[in-house]
Amino acid sequence: MNPLFSDRINDVPRSFIREILKDALAPGTISFAGGLPNRSLFPARALEEATARVFVEQGTDIFQYSQSEGLLALREVIAARYRQRGLSVEAEHILITTGSQQGLDLLGKALVNEGDRVGIEEPGYLGAIQAFSIYRPRFCPIPVDENGMDVSGLEQVLAGGAPKLLYTVPNFQNPSGITYPDDNRRQVAEKLSGRGVVLVEDDPYGDLRFEGQPQTSFGQLLPEQTVMLGSFSKIIVPGFRIGWIVAKGELMHKLLIAKQASDLHTSSFLQQVMLQFLTDHDLDRHVEGICKAYGQQRAHMISAIDRHFPGAVRITRPQGGMFLWAELPAGLSAMRLFEKAVKERVVFVPGDPFYIGKREVPTLRLNYSCVNEELIEVGISRLGQAIGELLG
Numbered sequence: 001m002n003p004l005f006s007d008r009i010n011d012v013p014r015s016f017i018r019e020i021l022k023d024a025l026a027p028g029t030i031s032f033a034g035g036l037p038n039r040s041l042f043p044a045r046a047l048e049e050a051t052a053r054v055f056v057e058q059g060t061d062i063f064q065y066s067q068s069e070g071l072l073a074l075r076e077v078i079a080a081r082y083r084q085r086g087l088s089v090e091a092e093h094i095l096i097t098t099g100s101q102q103g104l105d106l107l108g109k110a111l112v113n114e115g116d117r118v119g120i121e122e123p124g125y126l127g128a129i130q131a132f133s134i135y136r137p138r139f140c141p142i143p144v145d146e147n148g149m150d151v152s153g154l155e156q157v158l159a160g161g162a163p164k165l166l167y168t169v170p171n172f173q174n175p176s177g178i179t180y181p182d183d184n185r186r187q188v189a190e191k192l193s194g195r196g197v198v199l200v201e202d203d204p205y206g207d208l209r210f211e212g213q214p215q216t217s218f219g220q221l222l223p224e225q226t227v228m229l230g231s232f233s234k235i236i237v238p239g240f241r242i243g244w245i246v247a248k249g250e251l252m253h254k255l256l257i258a259k260q261a262s263d264l265h266t267s268s269f270l271q272q273v274m275l276q277f278l279t280d281h282d283l284d285r286h287v288e289g290i291c292k293a294y295g296q297q298r299a300h301m302i303s304a305i306d307r308h309f310p311g312a313v314r315i316t317r318p319q320g321g322m323f324l325w326a327e328l329p330a331g332l333s334a335m336r337l338f339e340k341a342v343k344e345r346v347v348f349v350p351g352d353p354f355y356i357g358k359r360e361v362p363t364l365r366l367n368y369s370c371v372n373e374e375l376i377e378v379g380i381s382r383l384g385q386a387i388g389e390l391l392g
């Protein structure tokens with residue numbers, strides 16, 4: 001290990017996805033590996049118009065330093081959207097961040113000392129594992145499946161002492177597409193209540209529901225202990241890097257200090273453009289368009305899987321979001337399948353990087369937001385063939 005670098009940075013896992021995809025892929029390779037929203041659904045023209053209006057109407061103010069909390073009018077729009085869903089959130093509870101990814105870093109800065117216990121879903125969002133790793137916690141993984149968070153796993157973790165925070169993505173989780181059912185959320189909230197654990201509800205995908213009914217937010221079930229993270233990345237554009245944290249009281253104060261120390265504030269120019277877009281357009285209608293497209297892509301992928309994958313492969317059937325999760329028969333490694341699949345010109349993300357310290361797992365993530373019906377059909381058929389060969 002090069003002594004130049006801090007232990008902190010040496011400890012952080014590299015972006016495994018970039019590592020495995022760094023080699024040039026053969027032409028014609030179909031990728032279900034990405035985690036990106038579909039660029040054809042970006043409201044490019046509307047953002048161009050919003051930008052022009054901001055230049056004309058705001059003058060040079062848009063280029064000045066501004067408040068660390070973020071633009072008040074934008075925070076008001078975000079808070080109003082929470083109130084529409086029955087959550088009591090005011091602008092003062094919103095801190096604009098440079099993507100919700102920065103929200104994770106600020107939570108780590110404000111809450112986690114080296115060696116502190118941090119509860120995290122397993123499988124869990126790779127970017128959260130990376131962001132928290134910088135603060136050198138002891139991760140306590142808790143399994144999640146279609147029934148939500150494993151309550152006995154949670155009890156076991158709590159029996160070892162309350163972790164500082166518990167990280168969750170309860171709606172259309174990355175990587176699995178799983179949504180915690182309401183009764184599971186209630187059980188989790190009950191177990192945590194009064195325990196001094198900050199529950200992080202990271203929800204970049206919640207608006208992308210194309211089926212079923214929304215579930216109750218932890219922000220409603222456990223308001224005193226929940227910090228919510230949100231983002232415009234999956235519902236407008238990721239390139240603006242605009243997300244937010246919803247927190248209250250002393251924790252908000254500490255997060256604001258962490259934000260100031262990190263980057264003073266998120267681009268005020270881009271916040272102004274975002275606000276103009278939200279003022280001039282109906283975000284819900286825009287999101288409906290995304291849901292329609294992703295819902296169809298998800299349906300094509302599931303139909304192709306049902307026809308092309310061996311029956312022994314289990315999959316999640318998400319009601320929203322961008323990913324589904326497949327589980328190969330026990331004993332098969334998704335990493336071995338990946339090596340085979342690359343040769344068949346189809347890629348996905350093997351499950352390994354979504355676990356803390358587990359390797360050669362039988363699970364894998366498939367993204368459907370960036371592939372059309374035709375590519376889904378060909379890609380899933382190639383993958384089905386590769387799985388069949390691996391099964392022997």
Ligand SMILES: Cc1ncc(COP(=O)(O)O)c(C=O)c1O
Pocket residue numbers: 035098099100101102125127169174202204230231232233238241242243
């Ligand atoms: C669960 C989850 N949280 C946070 C992020 C980061 O999003 P952003 O920083 O663009 O808001 C992502 C991005 O893929 C994600 O899947």
